[in-house]
Amino acid sequence: MTANTHSPRRPYSLRSPGHRCARVAVAAALLFTVAACGWTADGADQETSLTGTVYIGGKTDQPGFNLHSEHTDRGFEPDLAAYLGKRIGFTPRWHDVVSAKREQELVEKSSTLVIGTYSITPRRDEQVDFVGPYFVTKQAFLVREDYDGIKTEKDVEDKVICTVEGSTAAIAALPGGATPHTESDYSTCVRKVQQGDVDAVFTDEALLYGYVEQQKNSATPVKVVPDVSFGNINRYGIALPEGRRGDCDKLRDALRRYITDEWASDVKAQLPALVAAYPGDWENRFRPEPQDVNTYSSCKE
């Protein structure tokens, strides 16, 4: 064996000029790719979906909040979406989605946003992101105007109560003995109340005042039972698919401004029965504080 055989091999130099150039090139290429994809170092998605035409899932059978008729969507939520679109730079386009499929709508990316009297809940927040609240409401009972079978909370015990599948009202703890009746939408529930098939509709009070307004000139007008309430306070949020931090930030900032600038005038225009029910107090009851948007939104400052 020769001496050369035993001589130590020259260690491989990581700092050789050729390799250094290659590493710099690879690093530059990676940086360029990451930048081109719109991802920042913290992983936040900066690419926006809120541009051009934005498909919004909503419930288009809810008078006051969103009612589709004669090819037009009217209500508080279309007003809100129009404001956000103008501020952020997109054109809202509505399509109908039932309560039980609102999460699915976003998870499957059929809609970019859902604005449909969609209460923020911890479980929903695990599947989608929320920006909100844009409306705060307790839950109440809607009955025929000539019906006086419910005057106190105790009176609910032996009644048939209509709620909507997938809504928070459907899981609210009604007094023992009350018979729940579930439909796919509130319009059907209201119709059943008017027909006498059920005693009352139970859902968010703000929502019920839309029906009060809509049905005030019908053969069987309806009313909200005053001072009888169960369940939680609901906070409506704008839902979007998880992980779109950039969009979430834009919506949060725009919504905060909306609550200060135009919320009250839109409620007056779209929910006059609600305003009339609580003269001088309706803003205290239903309007969120602008700082609540940071507290309850998935993206916080």
Added chain:
Amino acid sequence: MRPYAARVTNDVTSATPSASTGADPPDSPGDDGPRPSWLRRAALRVRDAAAGAWVITLLLLADLVTVLGAGAIWLTLGGDAAVVGVTAAALLAFAAAMLPLIGRRGPDGQPPLWPPFVLVVIPLAVLAVGLPAWGTWAFLDSRPVDVTHRVELDVAPPLVNGDTVHASLHTDDPKPRLTITFDIAPHDPAAPVCVPGTGLTVTSTAGAGKDQVRTGAPGTEFTFALGRGVTDIELSVLLDAEQGCEVDLSVASAHLDD
């Protein structure tokens, strides 16, 4: 016999005169005597210094004070009385056993080398072991004691607005301050979000720090002064929540410290 072999046969009770003076370096040219180690040099110095009976008495007194003082501190910090007693007695008996040896004289008329040195070594050894041990204990004792999992809540979930929960804690390691943080989670995740609107009022209901009231949102650190030696701590936690809000209460963290 080689010179080195001759030196290692010497007994521990005497030393060569050349080494004792220190004036004639033993490893100087022409000197076949051993080079004393630092320990031996130290022992020689002690023997020279301890020529009088009063010095030996002082050394014994130092041994007594050090051993008994260390034993008392050890006992105060929770040491087992039997272990402390046996250790202190053994050390003092060992020191006392040196006295007859110190009185002896070697063939060269010199007092013994090591017995006086032992009297110096005993308190030094006690201090060398005791001081780091005390320092370590002081450091550990100054750190907060985590009692998170020892706080008991008499809670039947879910809690609603106005419900009061009693929190109790027993500790064998009392500290004058408790820092506790409560966590609130929604009882039913499918119900509308309500936790951010909840608040807690926490009141101490026992001990020297009784009736201290703290309020804050869940996640707030509440601090209570307990006073010295309090081993049983009791708090009442009042929930402030909005209508229909059902929550579960738990202790996120609890620490006792100084």
